[in-house]
Amino acid sequence: MDGQKFPVDGGESSETKKVNFDLTLVHLDLKGAPPKVAYLAEVFPLFSALGANGLLIEYEDTFPYFGELLPLRAAHAYSPQEIREILRLAELHNLEVIPLVQTFGHMEFVLKHSKFSHLREVQIYPNSLNPHKAESRHLIQAMIRQVMELHPDVQWLHIGSDEVYFLGEGEESKLKLSNGSLTMEELFLSHLKAVATYITSTFTGVTPIAWDDMFRGASVHTLTDSGVPSLLQPMIWDYTSNLDVENRIALVEKYRQCGFHKVWLASAFKGATGANQQLTHIGHHLENHRRWLQVAAAVPYGALQGIALTGWQRYDHFSVLCELLPVGIPSLAVCLQTLKNGSCSEQAIAWVKSILGMSELDIESFASDLSGNFPGSEVFGLVTQIYFFLKPSVKEFLEGHRILTGWFSPYHRKRKMIHPIMVQQIQPEALSLVSRWTPVLEELHKALLQVYPPNAAEEWMEENVLPCFMKLRELVSDLNSALENLT
Structure with a gap:
């Protein structure tokens, strides 16, 4: 089944300056509750109709790792054939796929295993990788190779690298920091550069993307001298409803000054208001997107590559599930249409209700209306x-x-x-x-x-x-x- 057909026009508004992102990605966080391929076949045409033209797919342990990486593969992981079918469905609905492979922080799904536990930055914590061991880089390269084998046509590869907690607290890091051979920022950027260099030198035409939080505070001089800006594109993430617009505009300008050719933004349509949240607060996510639109409208033309609407399913590998994807679809629909039209107009919301089959839609709170005929509406x-x-x-x-x-x-x-x-x-x-x-x-x-x-x-x-x-x-x-x- 290749999904139902949806109308593709939600109407446009002249209230706000429209921002045309090259890519508008829906993030699929598969480390919790990975949807069946048959469900993705139903929901991909909806994503496309709502204004998305890409997917950021975070597989974690649902990727069919094999060989030396077999321990990383969960019992419910997709098969290689299912991955190929997901990619076929994405192409069918004009959704560009960008896979995401964690390469530094959020490595719990790898480092929890005894086979890889000796590669932890701090031995008792399985979240962050020790960047000093040659075996660590071998591990990362093996993960990337296997993912790329099943994604041979991608133009971007997201290498994660957010929230590298306890970096610098491992014994090898402490030694290098104490003798002055490295600063914390250089420690992080050195590993990031090594991963990005491996990708650009091994996979022709593939550009790495990385979350920006770990180098957000670095100086222009440090970032420029690191060599990282010529190798990858940063993705600035902020999921708050009170996002500081001026600060984020300044951050985009800073990254351009450092030499980053393009910058990505990352918002959230669900999964960012509580680790055990069950229903999606549309108002929170709508305001987040309204503010990102202000940022996008203010930065120089051509500075932005695109935006990823994240939909977190777990805060990390060990946390509980937050809002399920079907529960977040009304929020996703509102946010995508807001990005597409430049504002959240009454016309756009009327179209969202129509395409989702909902008689009512509270865009400032939770979608409490029980109606709907979209995929997963039950x-x-x-x-x-x-x-x-x-x-x-x-x-x-x-x-x-x-x-x-x-x-x-x-x-x-x-x-x-x-x-x-x-x-x-x-x-x-x-x-x-x-x-x-x-x-x-x-x-x-x-x-x-x-x-x-x-x-x-x-x-x-x-x-x-x-x-x-x-x-x-x-x-x-x-x-x-x-x-x-x-x-």
């Missing part, structure tokens, strides 16, 4: 229903029911103590809630399995639904036990 509707109705109803019952809190407290439940007449005041409502929500949970689990592999569906259910629902089931069980204790 997941979106059920997650929203559980968040706004199931959890509050169970919480209100367990914590606010006068008879339950007064006559069947945790003390009473532990000792199976209850007055029989009070059971009649508690049990019917408890059973009614269980009966009401059991089919909803079953529907959600089924809907999740249409989009995700079983482990991702189970993780989301266990993290976000079952703890609440099981409290209800346990109450019913305790009531039954207390009644049996009376007979």
Whole structure:
């Protein structure tokens, strides 16, 4: 299945200066809840219709590594054939693919394994790579080679390199820093240059991209002398709703002064407002994009290569899942149309509602309307229903029911103590809630399995639904036990 056809015009507005990015990328964070290829076939044409023309694909452990890198490959990783199909679908819908391979920080999916743990910057922390070991560079080069083998036609390769926590705290780094042979900035830039040099010298026509946070504070002189600006393009990321426009304009100018030929921006359409966030706050992400538009409009023409709308699925390899991709699609639609039209006009929002099949869309808060006929809309509707109705109803019952809190407290439940007449005041409502929500949970689990592999569906259910629902089931069980204790 190659996906349904969508209209391609959301209308334009003259309210704000339009910014034409060469590439507008939707970020697919696959290190948590990687969608099935069949779902991607449905959603890629929607991305394209909404204004995207590229994908930034962060595989992490879902890439089919092999040979010496086989330990990195998760049980639910895509097969090589599935990767090729994803690339075919992307090309079919005019979406340029840029793979992302972490090469410095956020290396937990690699360094957690005993085979590679000796390559950690700090031995007890699996997040950052030791840049001084020849084996570290061999590892990175092997990862890049395998990814490039399945992506032979790409023009860019994102090499990550953000949030290299504890850099400089390893023993080898401490030695070099203490004897004055390197500064912290030079330590980081030296490894970045080595990775970028390997790519540009090995893969003709491929330009590396790197997150900019680790060299954002470096001086123009340090960056220029490092040789990095001639090798890669920086991607400035800021996912906040109060983004400092003037500061980001100045940062773009600084990078141009250093010799970077092109600069990328990175916003967020989901996954940036809380590690365990379940619903996407559209208003936060819309304001983030409004401010990035101001930055883009103010910098010199031709300075920007493009923008990536990030959609984080985990904050890092060990964190819980945040908003699922189907839940974030209304936000993505609003943000893409805002970028395309230069503002969030009423006409554009009306078109978004039409293309998503939604009767209402609150662009300043959460999309609480349960309607929709976009790919994954059933997941979106059920997650929203559980968040706004199931959890509050169970919480209100367990914590606010006068008879339950007064006559069947945790003390009473532990000792199976209850007055029989009070059971009649508690049990019917408890059973009614269980009966009401059991089919909803079953529907959600089924809907999740249409989009995700079983482990991702189970993780989301266990993290976000079952703890609440099981409290209800346990109450019913305790009531039954207390009644049996009376007979």
